Amino acid sequence: MTDARVTGAARYSEDVDLDGQLHARLVRSPFAHARVLAVEAGAVPSGCVTLLPDDVRGLARYGVQIEDESVLALDRVRYVGDVVAAVAAETPRDAEEAAALVQVDYEEAPPVLDVVEAVAPGAPLVHDEIALASGGAAYFGMRPQPGTNVCHRFQLHHGDVAAAWAQADVVVEETYRTAAAQHAAMEPHACVARWDGDRLEVFTGTQTPFNLREELARVFGLAPDRVRIVVPPMGGSFGAKTFLRTEAVAAALARKAGRPVKLVLPRAEEWQTLNRHGAVVTMKLGALADGTLLALETTCLADTGAYADCGPGVAQKMGFAAPGPYRIPNVRVDARCVYTNLPPAGAFRGYGQMQSAWARERAVDLLAERLGLDPLELRLRNLLRDGDVYCTGETMHDLHFAECLEASAKAIAWHEGREGKGLSVILKGMQTPSRASIRVEREDDGAYTLRCATTEMGQGARRAITLLAAELLEVEPELVRFPDPDTDLVPFDTRTTSSRSTYMMACALEAAVRDLRENGGAVGEGEALEEGGLDPDTGQGIASTHWHQGAAGAEVRVDEETGKVEVVRLHCAVYAGRVVNRAGAELQNEGSMIMGLGTALFEEVVAAEGQVTNANLSDYPVPSFADLPGRLTQELIERDGAEVHGLGETALPPVPAAVGNAVASLGIPVTELPLTPERVLEAAARVAEKVA
């Protein structure tokens, strides 16, 4: 089979062109925090269409979990890059030149640019009020803290932590940091919007067609079925293309212009559109002398930038996954999603769980060191096993943490010597609650068409679901068609995120094929529903109906004179259940590991006074093949007849911690990601100072 992606024939979101379309460019704030006094477009040539704040004042605010965004920033800009106006013209170049002619008067205000400062009393407020969202993506109770920059606070209480510290023989506590990062998908955000009367159609690269439809309908005051979203394949996303991004401004411009409007972001604007949450996580662990874990207490601060987006969900997952795959009788989690005057942060492969895994797994090694125990033995002694109850109160099943961890240890020859080696093990929740539905239609030529909202971003979901359908329908994969998701034609699906689609759609598909067989063979519909959710004040409930499980082992060399870390060996083992598409599963693991290496070693969004200073792929390098360890291997742990497990992210969160623990095994207790040579030397110097 010739893959269109290889031959260059594939068409992506960016390749959609509509007759008569104009091209848009955005006018962005140069200040991190300022009042907008006036926006003036008199110098823009008459052939261009401008969208100014007064054009959008009547439109509703949006935001999947907190309604804190408007189509354009109205009276206040909250980060360098906040959109104050937009211009559409015949060519992208004309639009860019016209955008430069829009005059904006600002009055600067003090910004808050650090997540720790943002939660301190008296910090400047990024938003005066925090309005809750009503849509389907606000699937848990929001707990904004009025009068602060905290837009959501998630707490988990399990047992009695205070009493446990007194019983512990050893207690360790440390603060760990993770830098903001950029998704750096090959294709930038790209969409085209057009109106047909009061009906809006948007062709866009998005992982969330139904959430986007709901949000656009709210913004423009339309019934959801008056909005149509069509999703061509994306040239990568990694979480960047979730929820409403550039579509509302394109749609508002198109309505004003009376013509379709296309908006493709220039690369540099990707850093101003969505990044990964930088985080500060404090982790305190207590254990008995034999290594039995007694208590874990953690505070997580997730820097969500100027707008919440799905940051509350990210902070909540960072929080509920922070205790990790361990039996711990006493747990206290306090996770906060915090506004700052930095570019917004949202979904990113690993979804908050890498940041808390970095802290916890480093702390577990610290504990092992204090106890004089082998870090592998300490973990194995405390890992959750089938039937154990997690700190959320849910009973855990089908657990394979020990297998993943032991496989990782074996791959790096842990038992032959631990110097320069590190291990980590993680659990990762899947979107819960969630619903997936699919329709299978038999065509006259004997082929079948899948009506399915699962979007393709290079992760191979389309291939996996096609293969599953072919197997269930007992036809060759070539006879299964999977057109681009179109909300007019496909049944509802929560979204293509959190490594849920292969699993959820597999369940829905089985039901649909059953339905097709039972009802004459022409059409079958199927649905899969997962109920659950957590109480945000106690952290009790069902965090995830389906847990992703993974572990990593790393071996490093550190140049003691320069601090440069070289990863010579990296292995990840993940629980895969039943594998649908082996090549795709292996590539997902490898991709996750490589992305994890970037996070571990050098990826970092750098800002000065709120302005990102490395917003290009020369100053913000992502891993190249030459950065890979000499040996990079992955392993799918399988069970015949088991459930299908999503694999899109599982191998990312354990990687930075495994690398960090490997560095720490050489006496360099690193606490901050990425592990740049400079930070490694600083960590080594702190030890030297203490010894002195």
Add this chain to the structure above:
Amino acid sequence: MSTEPEWLVPASLDEALALRAERREGATVVAGGTFVGILVNSRLMAPEAFLSLQRVAGLDYIRGDGDLRIGALTTHRAVELSPVVRKGWPALAQAFSVVASPRVRNQATVGGVLADADYASDPPSMFVALGARAVARSVREEREVPVEELITGFYETSLEPDELLVEVVVPGGEHRAAYRKFRSRSHEDRPAVGVAVCRRPGELRVVVGAVAGTPQWFPELCDPEAPPAEVARSYAAAIDPIADVSGSAEYRRRVIEVEVRRALEAVA
């Protein structure tokens, strides 16, 4: 509305020189485009006209007869892979081989990397250490200028507005040289510190790149008899490093000391 930038595409060097004399700073010279492309895409530069050397014939050559002569339009990749360079000036091939990625090296030119005077490049310091001279030509004259006098500051050279860099000449003769690139991030990253050293009979050159506006060479500190650690210490003390996303000034100073020592040990 706006007009697209004008592209001047001469087919010969004489034509290119005539256009250069006519347009001077009004047309931005572009060869492989890897440097100018980034600046234009980042909106740091919006020239009204480009003077493209893409079609100029006769400037893509490597000749190693005594001295090494490299035409300005020779790509990095060609230098890296040239048997002539690898045999006679292996450290130069090494310095070109570590620039960015093969995609960039297939496109970036030798003339470009010198005329851009980008501080965070690998080849310039190696050229200085080897005692290379750049050949500049205009409709008026042709002249040779040592590379250390060609690069005068951040993105600044001593080229006149009517001159084009047409060739680089690297002296032959007995020598031992080495280039060490220290990257603080990805393998494809620019250097945080680059160290080029060259020993010739009775002479030592140590040149540190990517730490200041120009390749840093201190002839008075290059005692051929001094132990590597001593030269390394004196270089670390003499250089006032810049700070950027690749590392702080203090950190760079430390790496300079380590890498100068290691480079000197490699040619001891």
